[in-house]
Amino acid sequence: MDLNTALADRPVFVTGADGFVGSHLTERLVDLGADVHVFVRATSSGELNNIRHLTDSLTVHRGDLRDQHSVREALASLRDHSGIIVFHLAAQAHVGESWDRPYETVDTNVNGTLNLLQSIVDLDLDVTKVDTAGTSEEYGNVKEEMTDKHDRGEDGRVLLSERSPVNPTSVYATSKLAADFLTMNYHDAYGLPTVTTRMFNNYGPRQNPRYITGTIITQALEREIVELGNLEPKRDLCYVQDGVRGHLHVALAGSSGEQYVYGYGENISMRDWTNLILDVGTDHGYWERPEIVQDEGRYRPGDSDVEELLVGYEKLNEETGWEPQVSWEEGIQRTIDWYANNTDAWYGRVDWR
Numbered sequence: 001m002d003l004n005t006a007l008a009d010r011p012v013f014v015t016g017a018d019g020f021v022g023s024h025l026t027e028r029l030v031d032l033g034a035d036v037h038v039f040v041r042a043t044s045s046g047e048l049n050n051i052r053h054l055t056d057s058l059t060v061h062r063g064d065l066r067d068q069h070s071v072r073e074a075l076a077s078l079r080d081h082s083g084i085i086v087f088h089l090a091a092q093a094h095v096g097e098s099w100d101r102p103y104e105t106v107d108t109n110v111n112g113t114l115n116l117l118q119s120i121v122d123l124d125l126d127v128t129k130v131d132t133a134g135t136s137e138e139y140g141n142v143k144e145e146m147t148d149k150h151d152r153g154e155d156g157r158v159l160l161s162e163r164s165p166v167n168p169t170s171v172y173a174t175s176k177l178a179a180d181f182l183t184m185n186y187h188d189a190y191g192l193p194t195v196t197t198r199m200f201n202n203y204g205p206r207q208n209p210r211y212i213t214g215t216i217i218t219q220a221l222e223r224e225i226v227e228l229g230n231l232e233p234k235r236d237l238c239y240v241q242d243g244v245r246g247h248l249h250v251a252l253a254g255s256s257g258e259q260y261v262y263g264y265g266e267n268i269s270m271r272d273w274t275n276l277i278l279d280v281g282t283d284h285g286y287w288e289r290p291e292i293v294q295d296e297g298r299y300r301p302g303d304s305d306v307e308e309l310l311v312g313y314e315k316l317n318e319e320t321g322w323e324p325q326v327s328w329e330e331g332i333q334r335t336i337d338w339y340a341n342n343t344d345a346w347y348g349r350v351d352w353r
């Protein structure tokens with residue numbers, strides 16, 4: 001797919017552009033010559049963190065997704081544009097924190113998505129695609145009575161795809177599933193050209209260190225121990241730039257009304273992921289191998305932590321040719337390098353949880 005010609009001068013609207021995945025997507029869209037409009041949260045300082053370096057190339061709208069007026073006002077500025085692509089990435093995205101701030105999580109992720117969809121309809125915007133970012137967390141744990149409803153790989157492991165049953169186990173996952181359904185409802189009712197994407201775990205530069213990869217790396221850079229919670233769960237971890245390419249492929253070549261899931265296509269226990277990161281950092285001289293200390297206070301409540309996620313991304317691959325390009329070793333090295341060279345972004349300020 002020739003992303004260059006497809007996106008040159010194309011009006012795009014990105015929510016959550018100052019977040020982790022959003023900032024990488026915004027950077028790529030600017031590189032590709034798109035006409036990029038971003039919707040970011042209005043902070044008291046007015047400062048942007050992750051897209052500060054791009055502001056000259058962007059139209060920045062400040063507001064709050066939970067406030068329909070601010071969403072509508074930002075979108076209204078695109079009334080005269082045609083062929084708009086909307087990437088909806090803004091969310092309260094931390095699973096653990098969705099238990100600490102459940103109302104804010106539902107308000108942002110559910111009502112926020114509704115505000116966006118309803119505003120697009122009310123303004124009668126000329127959109128060619130609305131991509132709502134969902135999550136692998138929507139699959140949750142495989143229910144006993146659902147085992148025969150799942151696809152399996154040759155080794156018998158459950159492969160999660162667009163066909164798989166969902167079973168969200170956290171406020172975050174349920175809020176994202178609701179957002180998925182709302183997006184599909186607006187496709188079915190009003191013919192909005194929507195797609196829903198379910199990304200498996202992303203990691204990479206600029207990720208908030210409260211997620212496991214940053215938690216490991218920042219502790220290893222700052223002290224002699226790495227304190228972590230439950231290391232049994234398995235995750236399918238995809239380097240953020242591969243994730244961004246997935247969004248672009250779906251937005252440009254995916255079919256409206258459809259869902260697409262994607263990730264790395266292999267999973268790893270959080271214990272092995274921790275050891276891999278610590279090995280890569282030790283081998284490249286970033287630290288002397290720290291000790292792993294387990295802290296039960298960091299566990300998610302009850303049975304809510306998802307045990308195992310592994311993607312089957314054939315649909316996206318067959319329809320658009322997408323596949324991941326960055327290996328774990330390479331992605332981890334780039335990620336450690338970013339944290340090591342950008343200590344001002346996190347040093348002394350991380351609540352490792």
Ligand SMILES: C[C@H]1O[C@H](OP(=O)(O)OP(=O)(O)OC[C@H]2O[C@@H](n3cnc4c(=O)[nH]c(N)nc43)[C@H](O)[C@@H]2O)[C@@H](O)[C@@H](O)C1=O
Pocket residue numbers: 093094095096134135136137199200201202210211212213215227228229230231233235270298299300305306352353
């Ligand atoms: C696709 C999905 O991906 C992410 O959700 P997540 O998988 O919950 O990500 P995480 O990095 O917070 O946890 C991964 C695993 O690691 C375990 N774990 C152990 N010890 C620590 C620890 O100290 N910190 C954290 N954060 N996790 C820990 C934790 O219990 C869990 O089993 C989000 O980006 C989300 O937005 C999203 O959509």
